[in-house]
Amino acid sequence: MVDDDIPSTVATSEEDLLRVEDLETRFFTEEGQVNAVDGVSFAVRESDVFGIVGESGSGKSVTALSLLDLVESPGRITGGHIWYRNADLAEEHRERTPEAVDGDFVDVLQLSEGQRRALRGPSFSMIFQDAMSAFNPSLTVGEQIAEAVEVQRRAEANPRSVRSKTQGYGLGSYLSGLVLPQRDFVNRQSKLEAIELLEKVGIPDPAERADEYPSQFSGGMLQRAMIAMALAGEPDVLVADEPTTALDVTIQAQILNLLKDLQAETDMSIVLITHNLGVVARMCDRVGVMYAGEIVERGTLEDVFDDPVHPYTQGLLGSVPDLDRPGDRLHPIKGNVPDLIDSHMDDRCYFADRCPKAMERCLDPPGERQVGGEHAARCVLVDGEYDESEALADGYFEGSTAGDAAASEGSTADAAAEEATSDD
Amino acid sequence: MISDRLKRNLKKEFRNSLLAKVGVFLMLLVVLSATFAPLLAPHNPTQTNPEQAQLPPLGFESERETSEFVDGEVQTVSRSVEGSMEHPMGTDAVGRDMASRILYGARTSLLVGLIGSAVAAITGVTVGLTAGYYGGRIDDGLMRFADVMLAFPSLVLAVALVGLLGPLTVPIPDPFVTAGLADGMPETFVFPVTVTLVVALVNWVWFARIARGEALSLRQEEYVKAARSMGASDGRIILRHVLPNSFTPILVLATIQVAAIILLESALSFLGFSGTNLSWGFDIAQGRNYLATSWWIASIPGLAIVAAVIGINLIGDWLRDALDPGIEGESGGM
């Protein structure tokens, strides 16, 4: 696929902790190749909250998984860089793999699998949408949090250079741990720390709750417990994938407040994935809007919310009924989200078929264009106003994609990832 | 009941899966053997011939001890016999042609398997859907009854029932012989009625359980609620919504049950309870007494059973993979 010629590097900053460049994640399914993440670039600053907002099937969750290298077969990260600023890590790899190091930045994707795995916990960690399924139902909540603590403790107990090797907790160690309590992976100290973490995320009577199973927790409490688990490694970057979607509003408010407080306290950066524009507005400093595997617009919260350039961003904001200013008819975006299957995607602006301002120029894939400051968008409208004389005829895309797009919501990127993992 | 989508999935899965192809091939082999046994069989499978007893299969040799007059005395002489095209799978202890018996044995296995599974399915599904859809006391009663049924191993129960009721059989005229296409073949086929009914009786519970589970969960589906809110009768809901949507797991179970019932029938025949002597299990029981001298009498019918059951199990896997891609499958139910 021919991509744009403009390199997508927007306003790099001193404070960047994470720079994602042209990330591509694909799923190779029986229906065909699914381009779930298709050349995504963004930067996350230190102690900043970066929001990725999009509808289901936009590829936002796969982006989150890609950051932690948790994409599973038949999915694969097929290209791009994830530059992560960590002076120690850079020093360690400068000699051995110079191509993966740039100043204090290390390209995580060029490290070995073991090295990448060692970054999970202390560098990156993740909270998932559905806490009930993210906890193992047959182990106590305390035990599972203690595991996360223990991973961190063992990593610290060993010098960084052999860290990936300490992962070698083999079958033998596990089996002997079953017989001899003192050889168990999790020790008493980490269990106590787990209780402290539960206390920290506001769970009453944490010592008792630590011995309970996930099914005994309410949704909100379990979400808190998952946050505790993610914080165990004191991560630099917390990836939160729809952390409040499964919760009621009053509980959502609690969790968002908690995340805000914890972020202020620990100075970590958060990558927040959500479809809820209100949550983005509440939490984020900077935002990227995803559509069909691409970030179509990004910038500061004010750039994107007050001054949207891309018709998709405008449409998204226009679709949400306003709680405080009720009023007129909503202005939805027509049509449906495309299915991201490579062979179904024409080489054009993916939004053109739903765009009220589609022009002939949109039939070429638009590159990312600078709007000003950190604000950028993948839309020709940045270059100039909508010109009605160039408008595409009504029904230009009909017949070619409408039917397929309709039929395919089930096999969009996230669904493909889902299917791929549950498939026997 | 099989929609276009399911047909598409079946085709796709068939194309992608070697095992599905093997399964269909084995199954075709069994079905064709069973159907055209009178045309394919080289001999009458019930025709004994002591002269030709215990001949080895084609390509094998066997030492045979015979009594012969040597120098005016009766002596036991060891003589080597070779398999021949005349009896490609050899002959049994009384000289019946093994190949013909295998072909005819397929009839028994397949008919008992298919009819037994169908009877069990119809009974079990009717009871299960009713119980699951209505719930409450009807459901409690059924489930306790099912628990009691399950407490008896199906083989033990089947042995007890067949043994105690006695093996009733019905002779069915063979259409090929009647039409004069297969002279010299048995005029009737002996269908073991008791065995078929008993295997259905001991296996219907599995269908009832699956159907009940499906009905219980489908009852919660919004389209069933929608039908009720529109004023649809219970009968209509069960027939139009619940049955079609529980069809897939029931079909998969029915397939696996054919295999289970073929195994059960062969075990009953092996123990001598079936009432027909044209059965793979019966031949294995016979051959067991000649293991030291004629290994093939017991081995070949067993291979036939294994091939048939593998074929059906593979078809079951194929159906499950094709029909149930997303749905969390209760793995087989047995």
Add this chain to the structure above:
Amino acid sequence: MTDHDEPHDDARRTDDTRRTDDTRRTDEPLVSVRGLEKYYYEQDTLIDRLLRNDPVSIKAVDGVDFDVYPGETLGVVGESGCGKSTTAETLMRLREPTGGSVTFDGEEVFEMDGDRLSEFRKRAQVMFQDPFSSLDPRMTAGQIVREPLEIHGVGTREERRERAADLLERVGLSADQTDRYPHEFSGGQRQRIGFARALALEPEFIVLDEPVSALDVSVQAQVLNLLSDMQAEFDLTYLFIAHDLSVVRHICDRVAVMYLGEVVEVGPVDEIFENPDHPYTEALLESVPRADTDERDREVTALRGDVPSPRNPPSGCSFRTRCPKVIPPDEVDLPQKSYTDVTTLRNRIEREGLDLEFVWEFAGDPDREDTAAFKETMREEMFDSFDADFAGEDAAVMDEAFDALAAGEVETAAEILRERYASVCEAVNPELPDSTHPAACHLRDQPADVREAVAAWEADDGAAAGGAVGDGAPAEDAGSSAD
């Protein structure tokens, strides 16, 4: 309960069609729900009876009243588990009610049978939430929309076919899609099919059970517009069940707010959203994050804790365990925040079981010797500003309670605290008074019988220092006798 709005036939909510006049409504409600109850029982099997386990009742819907007037959209909002969907399904007779009554156009729904029930099934329809499960996967779109017509024997085969095609077109699908199966449609399109099915019998009343909550925002907006258009075109009355407040504000004329199986507040949509009377409604509104750049700096006070289990609902007002405005007894003069801290502590002690061991450990004294450290920890951890707010009698009572806790006498501590701090909210269950915008809260106007119960409790409280009333059982009787 009567509303003060005029009937209207345009459902599009523009500011000029908003009805704000105060004339009392003259027309009769189309649907009227009174005291609706739906309980489930656990541990109710034969074996439980043998073991003498008492059945546990779960009050999914516990005495719900509301009216729906012709042509309006009544929204029912609440969090998951508040009983809103159960209410809808029970009033549609998809579940057997435990008690109460529902009238539809003046007729008692729960007593209908035969032709009258069939007539009701024609005039009232439901549209469900889940675009995947609400359509039978083995039927085509056409068959799905034809089904209600077949059930009621409407028209000939050919007429039904035409009507289905027509309906599908009206909801925005094309005629060539009638033979497709649900899985070939997107979520939004599936909801359109479900809506077409609900329209097939030309009903007057449609229950919309979270019709857009499973959809993406852009698609959700399409479906909401469709619902409004069809309401205007066919003169429909909606009961709109939702948890998304902005959607409710957008589409509803009046709103009922539910909490733990009860309606806590009902009123015209603008009043509910601009002047909520019930602290729960207020908290709900505050919790919703706005898609606005000012949102980041808005101070949001989240409600504390979780919704209590319906197996063990709180006595008195069901919201009191989370309420930031629990009413202190007259003799207590604490800032609201500190009083709320006291009620939180009491809830922990009485309902959830306070983990004393952890407090001791937190105090750095697992051997339970240093009572002073224990008390210090309690004051620090459970209260925001203990030293500033608690003085005199309050400080003494708290000290006594902490002593009891330190000694492990949880019951005693509970008793000490109850004696001084028991609130009317835990004693008497507030009801909805008869007005255009009633709220079930002791801070607002209450019906006469509730006021009497409150007076009785206060008198009793004064005499017996509140001891006996606190356990809720007699108080609940006082509340429910008000029905």
Add this chain to the structure above:
Amino acid sequence: MSLAKFLVRRSLQGLFVIWGVVTAVFMLRFVTPGSPVDFVAPLDASPELRARIAAELGLDQPMYIQYLDYLWGLLQLDMGYSYISSTPAAARVFARLPATIELAVAATVVAIVFSIPLGVISATNRHEPADYAATGFSLVGISTPNFWLGIMLVLLVSVQLGWFPTGRRAIGFWPAVQLIWQEGTLAGIVVWLRYITLPAITLGTYFTALITRLTRSGMLDELGKEYVRAARAKGLPETLVRYKHALRNTLIPIITILGLQLGTLIGGAVITEAVFTWPGLGTLVIDAINSRDWPIIQGSLIVIGAGFVIVNTIVDGLYAYINPQVVYE
């Protein structure tokens, strides 16, 4: 609900089912054609003699009296007397029980020892030769009738190679163990092992294949779940992700399935006993059926049915113990 309450409830359920089993077995005699007298009385017996025999067997009583009598007897472990040998039926049934239990337990051990590693290897090396081999083995294993497998083993291993005896049971497990401390010799155990090996493999193969299949598909299922992803996200070593998390959850439901499969195991034991002339309940029940020895038939069926219920109740209790969430649901 507490664990104790759960166990009491489950045991009561089990008792109820056992009562059903007894009733069903009792009724069996009344739906069977022919009277027991036909089998007990001499062929040329006079009507008077037949009536006397019937009275002696209690068959002249109304059905409900016979039923109550039988229930009352059972409570005292009295199953009546064998029609053929006139010995107490209960004694004969319980004398045969250890042999069947030994066989079933040995087969289960064989199955568990081989199947779980095979299933895990298969699932964690998906689409590799090891996976194909394990899948192939399990397919053939669940498709092979065990009586035929037994005969083939006898043919190859006993008749051709002469490694193991062709059948019968020389010594019980318990006497063999007693020999160890009484005589200080392992010879008893060795003999026991020689005799039980082939029957155990014969009976265990189907279960090995079945559990391999279940473990493989269960493990693949579990490895695809979100909690596995979450465990990896927190950096947990892969060993723990696989064995502590995924395998544990794979095995939990398999325990229940195994409980239900106990019926198949006992059914298999009956026919395995027939192949190896193993003196267990199976051979007893088949002989009794052939000779219409009702007290023995009823006694054996009740012991088998009740055994099934008891084992399943214990399995459910264990299940609740290692997986407390079932109790809270």
